[in-house]
Amino acid sequence: MLYMKNIFCIALLLLGAVAFKENEPAESWIRINQLGYTPNGIKVAVWCAKTNRLPETAVLIDSSTHEIVYNCKLSAAYGAYGPFTQTVRIDFTGFSKTGKYFIKAGDAISPVFPIDKNVYKGAADFCLRYMRQQRSGFNPFLKDSCHTHDGYTLYGPMPDSTHIDVTGGWHDASDYLQYTTTSANAAYHLLAAYRDFPQVFGDTKQANGLEVANGVADVLDEARWGIDWLLKMNPKDGWLFNQLGDDRDHKGMRIPKEDTNYYGRGLERPVYFCSGKPQVRGKFMNATTGIASTAGKFASSFALASQLYAGSDRAFSERLLYKAKKAFEAGQKQPGVCQTASVRSPYIYAEGNWTDDMELAAAALQMTDSALRYAREEPVTPWLGADSANHYQWYPFVNVGHYELAKQLNGKNREILIDDYRKGIEKVWLKANTNAFFRAIPFIWCSNNLTVAFTTQCYWYRQLTNDDTYDELEQANLDWLFGCNPWGTSMVYGLPAWGDTPEDPHSAFTHLKNYPIDGGLVDGPVYTSIYKSLIGIHLNNADEYETFQSDLAVYHDDYGDYSTNEPTMDGTASLIYLLAAKESDALKDDKERRTGTNTRASQQNRESSNGAFIRGDSSLKEISLVFTGDEWGEGLPVITKILQQQNVKASFFFTGRFYRNQSFQPGIRALHEAQHYLGPHSDAHLLYCDWRKRDSTLIARGDFIYDLNQNLQAMREAGIADASYRYFIPPYEWWNNTIARWCNETGINLFSFTPGTITNADYTWPEMGAAYKSSDTILQRLYRYNETRPGKLNGAVLLIHAGTDPRRTDKFYNRLNELINYLKKEGYSFKRIDHHFSSSGILSSR
Template sequence: MKILLTGCCCLILLAVQAQQSWIRINQLGYKTAAPKIAVWCSKTNTPVSSGQVINADNNKVVFTIKGIKQFGAYGPFTQTAQLNFSALTIPGNYKIKAGNAESPVFRIGNEVYAGTADFGLRYMRQQRCGYNPFLKDSCHTQDGYALYGQQAGIPDSSFVDATGGWHDASDYLQYATTTANATYHLLMAYRDFPTAFTDTKSANGDEGPNNIADVLDEAKWGLDWLLKLHPQKDRMFNQVADDRDHISMRIPGLDSQYGKGFQRPVYFINGEPQQRGKFMNNTTGTSSTAAKIASAFALGAGLFAKKQPAYADLLHNKFFSAYDYAHIKKGVTQTVSVKSPYIYAEDNWTDDMELASVYAYRLDKEKSLQPAFEYAQAEPLTPWFTTDTAAHYQWYPFINLGHYELAKQLKTRTDPVSQEQYKTIIDFYKQGIRAVAERASANAFNRGVPFIWCSNNLTTAFAIQCYWYRSLTGDTQFEQLEQACFDWLFGCNPWGTSMVYGLPARGDTPVDPHSAFTYLKKYPIDGGLVDGPVYTSIYKNLIGIKLYNEDSYAPFQSDLAVYHDDYGDYSTNEPTMDGTASLVYLLAAQHTTPAGHQTMSKGAIIRGDSTQKTIALVFTGHEYNDGGSFIANTLAQKNIKASFFLTGHFYEQPAFTTVVKKLNSAGHYMGAHSYAHLLYCDWKKRDSLLITQKQFTTDLLQNYNVMKKKGINTAASTYFLPPYEWYNDTITAWTAKLNLQLINFTPGTISNADYTWPELPNYRSNEAIYNSIIKQAEEAPAGLNGYILLLHIGTDPRRKEKFYTLLPKLIDHLKNKQYRFVTIDKLLKPEDKKI
């Protein structure tokens, strides 16, 4: 973990400088089947000829890396080489040694990216304008006053309600174009990977689930603001505030520097050039922003159709008016600055129109896909793919989203014209990837993305394009390049740092970003993706940059590119909400695989394969067994198997012996739930342990000893469900040391509330519980696929209505929906044995 340098900085730098060789890895880890390439880099002239992968738990060599590919000099290094260990697929904790260098410890396992997409949402919530759930306060509530809207009958300085949305970066400007793009990526992430996300927050971002995935809550925050920016068919706004914001760093609140009290300017989209200090921007039309907004509305309408139909209808209607607005004057809408020369200098718009035209067809089949194809031909490749430089946000978004949506539509058609058009679009993607791949092939980091401002955003976008190309075609020739871009973001880069604040928790990540939250208040900005390295020539020519501390990465700066983890470097170390939203999509894609997928949370499996209509009924028990006989008989009558996780105390009770024997002899899965039903960690501070590892191990092994005495085959009971269903990363690690896999119930229903009784504040009736299960089965995108559905074998006598009495009805209903019931070991495929 890197620390912020203070008085001891010279000693730390001397220690770094004394080292001459390093091994860069993805600090998050690697999936078992993924390409795995670390980079050895050195300031010596001696190349490395071999490497070893070592089990970090026992220091045994488990894999020898041979055939090392040498690349010579790159950036600050005189020698670099690729260490390919893709053939190592056994889950575990590892480190790599090559020459005199040793890598940080990393993990191989299919769970390594679990929860990371949700982690990125922390930064999005922190960037909220209006009510901010992180600050528990509201800001910019008086936005704003209109500019440039006279042609639509809006006098300059008249009030426009523009409160809401997200602050764009560490400043508090807000742009329709970046907000629409961020919103679209969040909506896509849920559409394509719904099981990557949980529901722990309310709509306003405060604690508490609301039966809507947190990523959809966040996307709706963006949609709501975009609706304000397009209040009626002939009105649309592009920007709130301008670079006068930069007068000072402050926690968001009252901005009075615009001369209108606490209101900020709201810039109307009129399709004409607008103020840019001494200059005018290069706006040529209304298409780029309006088309992005329209596409976000269209995708949102589809995803909210069942959850909030009235809201979905509003978005549906707003799509068509925004789409019409995009046609008022075809061209690009750029942003405005007043004092500085820096703007979002977007120069392309046909890609945005391509995407919106696909949705026009999808929402109105009387329309044709031909306009979308024609727009696609106007920009076959996103221009930065074939160049080494570009203006700030010149080609935005940094990926052609329209190609992907158009290709999906064309792929489903069988007519020759559509098939030819599909091949054309796919070839556009392939050409772009090849252009970057050609540059990447010349260096050990597989780096083909130019070091322009926001290079991390480009890296994320390019990795998504590689993923889409592979998903659409099945062609895996660029998979290694795709993985290299992902690895770069999390530490496999010359600086050896993750580019995401706080991810991974124990890794080398930014600690001193260009952010008022961290600089003024020392608040963490978890999940924020920083801008990333820039060409040294760019850095040296930017206005107002200075470093506030000794450069902790000084040995790794070069004439090629720089990255500084320093508050003063706004070019490389400022997080952005649109880049973070794109990363949320990429992390969700890494989290989910097409088949055999297991959803993880803090290292515990919480869901099986979400593509299969299988459910594991899981029953836990400690004190009560009033439902045991009824449940056993019901399962026998319905001819299904379930899984029972019972405490040692339960197994030992003489009164419960008959039920235990009956369940065991019937072939149900019998598991452990701790011996004494201990509470492992604090309810409010989950990272705070309430037990020691010795207490944990002794208690759990006692549970298994009692099971063995009861005639249960404990060797087959490798899954462990924690007491209270409450645990943290440490508990997961302790469980793994016992060669067990921690599991927990799948969130989304309130089945686990069947233990509550009316006097409790969290009481849930049988009807409420039953309806929550049915609603999840019938309305969620993946239904109850792969679900671990948790109930209790008995409940407190104060609960008079027993939910297990509804078990026959529930089983029949779900069977009619084609769900199959299996035991937990059949639901979850165990990973390969550990070394």
């Protein structure tokens, strides 16, 4: 009866919703990832409305039976975003059954979507269709050749207009220009996708892109097409070309085989040499300062290709390695950026950084010391967390070198690179967590490319650390690309086949011939202010997304909008890597589910950072409550009383001056008598290492030992037994590998709180501005941290302060009872820090 009642009720609700939609303009919508969600992955939709009326519930409904199968969790209201007055996140991560579903919240009903292990299956190969369609020279989609006369040289050491054969490669976007910068980055991502995820790619094409398998994965065939063209653009040692064609190409749209004389040299196109000096930019000159940005890209793509061909084509591999080394040397000789040229308009790829390119090149060549030197010159990619940037200013949009180099290292240098990634992600997260879409990517040209790059950085950070702190942010950015955005559309042509995807892109293929451009990633939304300022932009048809445009950003599925709806080759290649990674993740998750193993969890059992442990056994639903104190300790009576009432044992780490403070000593004795753990927190609350340069240790080893001994002496004077000295949380919870080594040498186990749990922010006060976190904010963020994925708090160390500055009147320890009740309800038990770590098999009590 209950089953029938659910079906009947949902049928009525659906009929009501349909009638409402037919007679009244919709006021609310639900945005989803149209590709779907994996059973074990994060699953979040966004409810958004042009009204302040919030939904009271959200339910997941089986699309075949119309039965309610899950009551989704609604976040707190996030407020206005873009065209919407109110937004809420709808979390159904806890539901994992395979099937097809939709969500209903209030009057809004989402499109139907699948939950399945195969939602990403074949997606990377699908996007390869666009790469093949972008081929210059022989084009397998058209089964014809184009641009076979290229080209004539400019700015080189040879006489201008010297002919050079540079036929081949990929057209950059919907125009037919070709750039080393984007082509080398694309080739690298395709090569890396095959190296990292060979199992997800098929073989259905020949090397020339025509039908019939050739025994080589199609993605590797495609990468080879790009590499062969790059070799032509680097015809001899020291000769590097940066660009083929220029914006005179834009005079008219045509199918590429219809080569047109726009350059005054018959069917030849200009080939711009990497001169290291400014070249034409419309009425002005570009800001070229060297060639290293281009040379580094040549070197890294050649070096990676050399590795992959070493076993199958030795001679080709050796040639590529030689080319890589020579290109790297050229970059060393002429450091600086090599920008593109433009004859008629000011629009160029205004690349502004180059050390990231040389870092990747050095890492690919296994030149670790050189790579580290370049890495230190740009630790965090500058656009991360920024609101704007010039077109392709910080390209590539992700620092691939940090990932490749970190995989080669151990110890301090590896931790520094990983922390650089974390800092960049955190810059984005600080803005993203203020809106329901978790959006903090600037709406500049090619915002989708930036989104892919940032999502990939989150993925690589997770691979390097097994830290899942930013998993929901990573997934939100991927979801954005496939429909969980204000416009409710996928940004990839034809993916998924059943979804709302671009139909009228800025492309001659579709506009002139109605050819599909399967798999092409379009540029994506831009700031409305940018859109209004662009030259020659217009809409050919009525705007189907008019309801969802705003003063913040616009997206148009219209041929006339080259700023938001033009597909790009390099963005698509980067997306191919990301989709391959997601398909590989789904395969791993499915294997773990079927075999009853959890590789990720077992790897996290001993989670550490910079030599200190930051989580216990993540397979156990255990938490350790840790309280620290230095100057303030007014919360001790409240904390002690609540712990006693809840029958919970906790751990307390105080500085020497805290232990000596006579006003705190009654509370310290009460803690000791109640058998809570007490330990050291330094004597004078010293800062051990620089806030901005973590590997810069600010104290000598002797000073560290003396200060620690003074802390221990204060504990002895307070009557605390020596057995408690074996665990140590550093002052400011800030340390480096040097401090960790000193702790180990003195027999002390160094640990800190689990990142992302936010309770440590309870020391802040309102006058600190954006850094201030109220107790309500802390609790809600912690709940969301836990609810985004079951078990996310397993093994966590939660840090709370025993007292805070009087300027904070909203004391978090007053909410301790509420926190413990929530965690108990979620099934967590509590352990002292010594029991927490020793039961995990992580640390010993020595």
